[in-house]
Amino acid sequence: METKEFKVYKKSIYRVVKDPFVRVALKRAVNSFRKNRDSAISEYDYVLEESKKLQKTKDYVLEHLDEFVKKTMERVEKNHGHAYYAKTVDDALRIIKNIVGSGKTVVKGKSITSEELDLNKHLEEWGNTVYETDLGEFIVQKLGSRPMHILAPAINVPREKVAELFSELAGKKLPQDPAELTRFAREFLRDKFVNADVGITGANVITADTGTVFLIENEGNIRFSTSAPPVHIVLVGIEKILPTLKDGMRMVEVVSRYAGYKAMAYVSMISGPSKTGDIEKVVVYGAHGPKEFHVIFLDNGRSEAAKDPVIRKALQCLRCGACMYECPVYPITTGYWGYKYMGGIGIPWTAYIAGGFEKAAPMAFTCTLCGRCVKYCPMEIDTPEIVQHIREILKEKGFIPDYIKNMAEAVLKEGVPY
Amino acid sequence: MAKAVFYGCTTRSNPKLKQNLDKFLDLVGDEFVREGEDICCGAPLLLAGYKDEARKQAEKVVERFKSKGIDTLITPCPHCFTIIGKEYEHVLGVEMKGIKVEHITQFLAKSIEEGKIRLKNKVDIKVSYHDPCYIGRQGRGIYEEPRKVLSSIDGVELKETELTKDATTCCGGGGLLRAYLPKLAVEVAKEKIDSQIKPLGVGAVVSSCPFCFLNLSEGAEKSDIEVMDILDVVIKAME
Numbered sequence: 273m274e275t276k277e278f279k280v281y282k283k284s285i286y287r288v289v290k291d292p293f294v295r296v297a298l299k300r301a302v303n304s305f306r307k308n309r310d311s312a313i314s315e316y317d318y319v320l321e322e323s324k325k326l327q328k329t330k331d332y333v334l335e336h337l338d339e340f341v342k343k344t345m346e347r348v349e350k351n352h353g354h355a356y357y358a359k360t361v362d363d364a365l366r367i368i369k370n371i372v373g374s375g376k377t378v379v380k381g382k383s384i385t386s387e388e389l390d391l392n393k394h395l396e397e398w399g400n401t402v403y404e405t406d407l408g409e410f411i412v413q414k415l416g417s418r419p420m421h422i423l424a425p426a427i428n429v430p431r432e433k434v435a436e437l438f439s440e441l442a443g444k445k446l447p448q449d450p451a452e453l454t455r456f457a458r459e460f461l462r463d464k465f466v467n468a469d470v471g472i473t474g475a476n477v478i479t480a481d482t483g484t485v486f487l488i489e490n491e492g493n494i495r496f497s498t499s500a501p502p503v504h505i506v507l508v509g510i511e512k513i514l515p516t517l518k519d520g521m522r523m524v525e526v527v528s529r530y531a532g533y534k535a536m537a538y539v540s541m542i543s544g545p546s547k548t549g550d551i552e553k554v555v556v557y558g559a560h561g562p563k564e565f566h567v568i569f570l571d572n573g574r575s576e577a578a579k580d581p582v583i584r585k586a587l588q589c590l591r592c593g594a595c596m597y598e599c600p601v602y603p604i605t606t607g608y609w610g611y612k613y614m615g616g617i618g619i620p621w622t623a624y625i626a627g628g629f630e631k632a633a634p635m636a637f638t639c640t641l642c643g644r645c646v647k648y649c650p651m652e653i654d655t656p657e658i659v660q661h662i663r664e665i666l667k668e669k670g671f672i673p674d675y676i677k678n679m680a681e682a683v684l685k686e687g688v689p690y
Numbered sequence: 691m692a693k694a695v696f697y698g699c700t701t702r703s704n705p706k707l708k709q710n711l712d713k714f715l716d717l718v719g720d721e722f723v724r725e726g727e728d729i730c731c732g733a734p735l736l737l738a739g740y741k742d743e744a745r746k747q748a749e750k751v752v753e754r755f756k757s758k759g760i761d762t763l764i765t766p767c768p769h770c771f772t773i774i775g776k777e778y779e780h781v782l783g784v785e786m787k788g789i790k791v792e793h794i795t796q797f798l799a800k801s802i803e804e805g806k807i808r809l810k811n812k813v814d815i816k817v818s819y820h821d822p823c824y825i826g827r828q829g830r831g832i833y834e835e836p837r838k839v840l841s842s843i844d845g846v847e848l849k850e851t852e853l854t855k856d857a858t859t860c861c862g863g864g865g866l867l868r869a870y871l872p873k874l875a876v877e878v879a880k881e882k883i884d885s886q887i888k889p890l891g892v893g894a895v896v897s898s899c900p901f902c903f904l905n906l907s908e909g910a911e912k913s914d915i916e917v918m919d920i921l922d923v924v925i926k927a928m929e
Contacts, residue, residue, distance in 0.1 A: 278870075282870075282871060285871060285874055286871075286873055286874070289873060289874050289877045295881075299885065600859045600860040600861075600862060600878050600881075600882070601860075601862070601867070601874070601878055603881070604874065604877050604878060604881060605874065634870075637865075637866060637867070637870040637871075638867065638870070638871060638874070639865055639867075640823075640860045640862060640863070640864035640865035640867045640875075640878075641737070641823075641828070641864055641865035642823040642827070642828065642859075642860030642864050642865070643823060643827045643828045644823075644827070644857075644858075644859060644860065647827065647856060647857065656828070656865075659865075660736075660737075660739075663737070663738065663739035664739040664740075664741050665739070666739055667738060667739030667740055667741075668739075672738060672739065673869070673870040675869050675870060676734075676738045676866050676869045676870060677738065679734050679738070679866075679869060680734055680735050680738040680740050680743070683730045683732070683734055683735055683743075683747065684735075684740075684743060686728075687728050687729050687730060688699050688702075688728060688729065688730045689699055689730055689734045690699060690703050
C-alpha cells in the first residue's frame with residue numbers, strides 16, 4: 273500500500289498544474305533567467321573553470337567535514353563571536369531561544385536553512401515579533417505560505433495578488449505596479465530594521481581560515497539586518513564551510529553567474545561583532561554594528577548524508593536555482609514539488625535533512641531523470657543518479673506508488689510490465 | 691550470429707507503434723529475430739528502485755540473446771537502448787558477452803547510407819525533431835542520426851527548436867512520471883508543444899521514443915500539431 277503522503281502530494285500537484293497564473297509567472301521567470309544567466313556566463317566565461325575548482329574544494333571539505341566544523345568554530349570564537357554546533361533542529365532552536373528570549377523584534381534575511389527549523393513559528397511562539405525582510409520572503413510570510421523557490425520564494429505569486437496583500441497591510445489601495453509595491457515594503461520595514469533587537473540570517477559561505485560569513489544579496493535588507501540590530505545570529509548549514517577567504521570569493525562569483533547576475537549589489541563579509549579601538553587603543557566590542565555575533569552550525573543530517581558518496585554530492589549545492597529554471601517539471605509544479613527544499617535537488621535534501629524519506633518519496637517519483645539539471649549545475653550534481661539511489665532506498669522502505677510497484681511486480685511475475 | 695529486433699514493452703503494447711515497426715521490418719526484408727514479446731529489459735525495475743531484481747532481469751535478457759545466438763540488438767526504445775547498452779554493465783555490473791545494441795535511428799541512418807533502405811517517396815511535411823533524453827543526454831549522444839534520416843527524405847523540412855540535442859527538454863514521459871502522475875507528465879508535454887513546437891510553424895513533431903510519442907501525443911491533443919514516430923515518416927517514404 274502506498275503511504276498517505278503519495279495521495280496528499282498528488283492532490284496538491286494536480287491543483288497547481290492547472291493554475292494559469294503560475295504558468296504565466298514561471299514562463300516569464302524562466303525566459304528572463306535564461307537570458308541573464310547566458311549573458312552573465314558568456315561575459316565572465318572563466319567562471320566555468322572556477323566552478324570546477326570549487327567542486328574539488330567542496331569535495332575535500334565534505335570528506336573532512338568534522339575537521340572543518342571544528343576549525344571554523346574555533347576561528348569564530350577567536351574573532352570574539354560565539355560558535356555553536358547544533359546536531360539537530362531542537363538543538364538549534366534551544367540555542368536561538370537562549371539568545372533571543374521573548375518580547376523581542378527580530379528582522380530576518382532570507383534563509384531556507386531557517387525553514388528547516390520552522391524558525392518563524394517558534395520565534396513567535398516564544399513571544400517575539402518576526403519580520404521577513406527579503407521582499408519575496410516578506411510576501412510569503414504575509415501570505416502565510418512557504419517559499420516556492422530557492423532564490424525567488426514568491427515566484428508563483430503574480431503582482432495582482434501582491435497588490436491585494438499589500439493594500440490590506442497599508443489600509444489603502446495600492447497599484448499593481450512592482451515599483452510601487454517595492455516602495456511600500458521599503459517604507460513598511462524601515463523602522464523595523466532600526467528598532468529590531470535581533471537580526472537573523474543564513475550564510476552563503478563561512479570560511480574556515482578567517483571565520484568569515486559571506487552574505488550575497490541585491491536588496492540591501494541583509495545589510496540592514498546585520499548591522500542595525502545589536503545582536504546578529506547566523507544560522508549556517510555545515511556544508512557551507514569553505515577553507516579560505518579566497519574560496520569564498522570564488523563561490524560568490526560562481527553562484528552569482530549561474531544565478532544569472534553579472535553583479536550582485538551587495539556581498540557582505542562578516543567576521544565578528546563590530547568593534548573599535550579608537551579610544552586609547554582599548555578594544556571595545558559593539559560600535560555601530562552588532563555587539564554580539566552568534567554563529568550556529570547546523571548539522572541536522574548533513575554529516576550522515578556526507579558519509580554516503582552518492583548523496584554527498586548533493587551537499588555541494590550552491591543554491592543558485594539554475595536547475596529549477598531548467599527543469600521541465602519544476603516550472604509547472606513550482607515548490608509544490610517540495611517540502612522545505614524543492615525540485616530534483618530537493619529530493620536528497622528532503623530525504624536526509626529536512627523531512628525524511630516518507631516526505632521525499634513522492635518527490636522522488638516526480639523527477640523524470642532527464643538529466644537536464646546536470647548540464648546547467650555549476651557543481652555538476654548528478655541529480656538523476658542521486659534520485660535513482662534514493663529510489664532504491666525507498667523500495668526497501670516500501671515507499672513506492674502503487675502503480676509503479678504493481679508494474680515492477682508484473683515484470684517479476686510475468687516477465688513484462690504490461 | 692543473428693540480429694534481433696527488441697520491441698520493448700511500450701512499443702509492443704501500442705498497436706500503432708507495433709504495427710509500424712512490423713511494417714518497417716517487412717519493408718527492410720532482412721532476417722531479424724523478433725524479441726521482446728515476453729521479456730522486459732528491466733528498466734521499470736531499475737527505475738522503481740528494484741536494483742537487485744533489475745540485475746537478475748538483465749542476466750536473463752543477456753542469457754536469452756546468447757542462447758539464440760544473437761549478437762546485435764536493434765530497438766526503437768531509448769530506455770531499452772540505454773539500460774541494455776550502458777546500464778547493464780555500468781550500473782548493474784552485468785557482462786554483455788559481446789552483445790551490441792543499436793537504437794533504431796542508428797540502424798536507419800546506417801542503412802540509408804549503405805543504400806539498404808530506399809526512400810523513394812516525397813513526403814511533404816514541415817517538422818521539428820524532439821530529442822529523447824535517453825538516446826541523447828542520458829544515453830549515447832545520438833543527435834545526428836535521426837536528423838540525417840529526416841533530411842534524407844525528399845520533402846521533409848526540419849525546423850529546430852531552440853532547446854535541442856543535449857539541451858532538449860524532457861517530454862515528461864520519463865522516469866516513471868507517467869506512471870505516478872500522468873496528468874503532470876502530459877502537462878509537461880503540453881508545455882513543450884505550446885512554447886517550443888507551435889511557434890516554429892511546423893505541422894508535426896517527430897520523435898524516436900515510444901514514451902515521447904505517447905506523452906507528446908496526449909500533450910498535443912488540443913493543438914494542431916501532429917506527433918509522429920520517426921518510423922511513421924520513414925515508412926511513408928519507403929512504401
